[in-house]
Amino acid sequence: MKIAVDAMGGDHAPQAIVEGILLAAKEYSDVEFILYGDGEQIKPILGESYNTDKIKIVHTNEKINSDDEPVRAIRSKRDASMVLAARAVKEGEADALFSAGNTGALLAAGLLIIGRIKGIDRPGLMPILPVIGKDDQFVFMDVGANSDSKPENLLQFGILGSYYAQFVLGKEKPKVALLNNGAEASKGSDLSKKTYELLEAEESLHFIGNIEARELLSGDADVIVTDGFTGNAVLKTIEGTAFGLMKLMKSSIMSGGVKSKLGGLLIKDALGSVKDTMDYSKHGGAVLFGLRAPVVKTHGSADKVAVYYTIKQIRKIISSHVIPDLVTHFETHPKESNLK
Amino acid sequence: MKIAVDAMGGDHAPQAIVEGILLAAKEYSDVEFILYGDGEQIKPILGESYNTDKIKIVHTNEKINSDDEPVRAIRSKRDASMVLAARAVKEGEADALFSAGNTGALLAAGLLIIGRIKGIDRPGLMPILPVIGKDDQFVFMDVGANSDSKPENLLQFGILGSYYAQFVLGKEKPKVALLNNGAEASKGSDLSKKTYELLEAEESLHFIGNIEARELLSGDADVIVTDGFTGNAVLKTIEGTAFGLMKLMKSSIMSGGVKSKLGGLLIKDALGSVKDTMDYSKHGGAVLFGLRAPVVKTHGSADKVAVYYTIKQIRKIISSHVIPDLVTHFETHPKESNLK
Numbered sequence: 027m028k029i030a031v032d033a034m035g036g037d038h039a040p041q042a043i044v045e046g047i048l049l050a051a052k053e054y055s056d057v058e059f060i061l062y063g064d065g066e067q068i069k070p071i072l073g074e075s076y077n078t079d080k081i082k083i084v085h086t087n088e089k090i091n092s093d094d095e096p097v098r099a100i101r102s103k104r105d106a107s108m109v110l111a112a113r114a115v116k117e118g119e120a121d122a123l124f125s126a127g128n129t130g131a132l133l134a135a136g137l138l139i140i141g142r143i144k145g146i147d148r149p150g151l152m153p154i155l156p157v158i159g160k161d162d163q164f165v166f167m168d169v170g171a172n173s174d175s176k177p178e179n180l181l182q183f184g185i186l187g188s189y190y191a192q193f194v195l196g197k198e199k200p201k202v203a204l205l206n207n208g209a210e211a212s213k214g215s216d217l218s219k220k221t222y223e224l225l226e227a228e229e230s231l232h233f234i235g236n237i238e239a240r241e242l243l244s245g246d247a248d249v250i251v252t253d254g255f256t257g258n259a260v261l262k263t264i265e266g267t268a269f270g271l272m273k274l275m276k277s278s279i280m281s282g283g284v285k286s287k288l289g290g291l292l293i294k295d296a297l298g299s300v301k302d303t304m305d306y307s308k309h310g311g312a313v314l315f316g317l318r319a320p321v322v323k324t325h326g327s328a329d330k331v332a333v334y335y336t337i338k339q340i341r342k343i344i345s346s347h348v349i350p351d352l353v354t355h356f357e358t359h360p361k362e363s364n365l366k
Numbered sequence: 367m368k369i370a371v372d373a374m375g376g377d378h379a380p381q382a383i384v385e386g387i388l389l390a391a392k393e394y395s396d397v398e399f400i401l402y403g404d405g406e407q408i409k410p411i412l413g414e415s416y417n418t419d420k421i422k423i424v425h426t427n428e429k430i431n432s433d434d435e436p437v438r439a440i441r442s443k444r445d446a447s448m449v450l451a452a453r454a455v456k457e458g459e460a461d462a463l464f465s466a467g468n469t470g471a472l473l474a475a476g477l478l479i480i481g482r483i484k485g486i487d488r489p490g491l492m493p494i495l496p497v498i499g500k501d502d503q504f505v506f507m508d509v510g511a512n513s514d515s516k517p518e519n520l521l522q523f524g525i526l527g528s529y530y531a532q533f534v535l536g537k538e539k540p541k542v543a544l545l546n547n548g549a550e551a552s553k554g555s556d557l558s559k560k561t562y563e564l565l566e567a568e569e570s571l572h573f574i575g576n577i578e579a580r581e582l583l584s585g586d587a588d589v590i591v592t593d594g595f596t597g598n599a600v601l602k603t604i605e606g607t608a609f610g611l612m613k614l615m616k617s618s619i620m621s622g623g624v625k626s627k628l629g630g631l632l633i634k635d636a637l638g639s640v641k642d643t644m645d646y647s648k649h650g651g652a653v654l655f656g657l658r659a660p661v662v663k664t665h666g667s668a669d670k671v672a673v674y675y676t677i678k679q680i681r682k683i684i685s686s687h688v689i690p691d692l693v694t695h696f697e698t699h700p701k702e703s704n705l706k
Contacts, residue, residue, distance in 0.1 A: 158610035159617065170547055173555040207510055207598040215513040215595045239602035243610050255555045256599050258547040259592075262579035263600045267607040270498035270583050274640050275615075277499065282636040289636070292629025296622040300614050 030120035033063030035127020046333020096130030145356030149316030157245035170258035187249035203247035206236035307332035310339025370460035373403030375467020386673020436470030485696030489656030497585035510598035527589035543587035647672035650679025
């Protein structure tokens with residue numbers, strides 16, 4: 027399998043990206059990489075791995091910046107590393123696209139260059155998140171590919187997420203829940219009430235009803251469906267709260283005198299393992315899901331380890347055949363796209 | 367001043383409610399309380415404070431349960447403690463309503479019995495939240511009084527919140543921000559884009575633009591405006607993440623061997639102070655704001671200390687005259703209610 031890599035996207039590109047690819051290339055001998063980006067910068071990082079049969083460079087001087095206006099950037103910077111990588115996927119030269127760059131631009135490249143699965147109206151952005159207190163994970167969708175969604179879009183997110191949980195995460199009969207402001211079916215906004223009905227009526231899903239944000243990380247559901255505006259706010263709240271709490275903990279321990287400081291030293295490993303659990307980059311990147319090929323985005327601040335884990339995930343997505351299976355699903359169940 | 371207390375609402379009612387009132391009565395000699403509820407249960411808790419000129423009981427056997435359907439309960443249980451307390455406020459026998467009971471029912475009682483400030487279309491539920499890393503607080507509105515909102519509602523939340531931050535929290539020129547999925551003015555859902563325009567055009571506000579959920583607890587804004595569906599999800603995400611993280615920390619320390627357990631003992635005080643910061647019940651309850659009198663809800667699980675702090679807050683709201691000031695504002699600025 028071949029992965030097209032936007033080597034220039036992300037805060038630490040190309041260094042962290044290329045180093046992560048090297049880690050992955052060492053472990054996965056069945057994966058070939060095409061790195062799109064500035065050859066002059068990439069070559070020295072690759073060192074002796076340069077131009078082996080596993081890693082190729084396609085040189086370009088152009089790249090998309092994090093503050094570029096997405097659609098305009100994709101249309102005007104036709105030789106940007108992300109655009110070239112997307113075109114390679116479109117033309118069948120690569121099986122998947124990886125980037126740590128501008129999320130909006132990646133969404134635009136996915137939609138405009140790679141294209142949607144027939145029957146999917148709007149792809150969603152789907153991170154894989156850790157369950158707290160259990161070695162498990164779940165998918166949450168959409169976290170911001172769309173700012174406004176219709177019930178039909180959310181139904182499709184449920185189907186997409188369920189396929190992913192089953193075929194990539196290996197969960198038999200994944201439990202699908204709707205993020206809502208109460209447990210009862212009658213609760214919620216107009217959007218969530220209508221979505222509830224659609225999810226309940228969809229026979230291909232194991233829909234378990236509403237879930238409240240307080241239980242999000244509990245592992246009660248394998249797939250949690252929401253609109254991109256709410257999902258974005260919830261994901262950023264998790265990050266902000268976890269980060270704030272860890273900071274608060276540190277400053278509280280440091281200002282608590284000698285006893286407390288000593289205690290802080292003794293629990294260092296334990297705190298590290300908490301950080302590890304919360305660091306969801308180890309579960310891979312966020313999948314821009316609903317496109318004709320896997321497009322996976324990792325955090326802009328990703329280091330080489332996060333890049334490595336994302337490649338591991340992409341490899342799993344490709345070998346799972348989840349996307350061809352989804353194409354078949356929407357060909358044989360066209361009703362979802364006709365519900366609009 | 368007089369506060370009408372729903373003594374039967376909440377998981378630990380009437381015990382925790384009455385004990386909290388006793389704590390408050392001891393400290394605030396200018397406050398009188400009318401306790402609505404089962405006299406047989408309340409009297410023994412009051413002990414010698416029973417029927418002083420500061421604390422009266424109005425006996426009723428009826429109460430609203432946490433799983434009652436709100437509007438139906440308010441209409442059919444005409445002698446429920448919450449309903450009697452709301453009626454006392456409506457009829458001027460008390461200045462404010464306090465409850466730890468069914469939030470939906472309290473919202474219904476507020477709307478149907480006490481009534482809205484003229485010009486306010488929909489009241490919102492507004493908790494007072496802690497800033498992390500600073501001894502400060504901010505208000506966040508709406509966290510779930512409404513499931514669907516219009517831009518005009520959110521503008522009114524901004525005005526309500528700004529008045530509260532100024533007159534109750536004592537912040538001069540409160541900074542008002544809109545919760546959104548990006549910092550730029552062009553970002554967000556249809557609702558947030560239209561709300562942005564209204565907030566920016568409103569001269570009585572110091573609008574500082576969008577804020578992302580990651581920065582919610584940063585103290586960058588004194589008033590954060592959002593719709594009730596998103597606000598509810600965000601608030602519950604904060605609670606769930608903080609709770610999950612503390613649990614994870616504890617189990618990680620306990621499973622980390624002797625060294626780690628000793629460390630855990632040594633940082634116990636520091637952890638306690640973290641918990642204290644995150645325990646927002648010390649900042650008071652959530653105000654059901656936009657009604658003709660203060661209606662304040664504390665957590666169903668509130669203990670006597672949380673009740674005490676909420677009474678402290680209600681006393682401050684009454685003496686601040688923020689509600690009469692808001693009535694005047696909307697009488698002299700009727701345009702907000704005409705924007706629909």
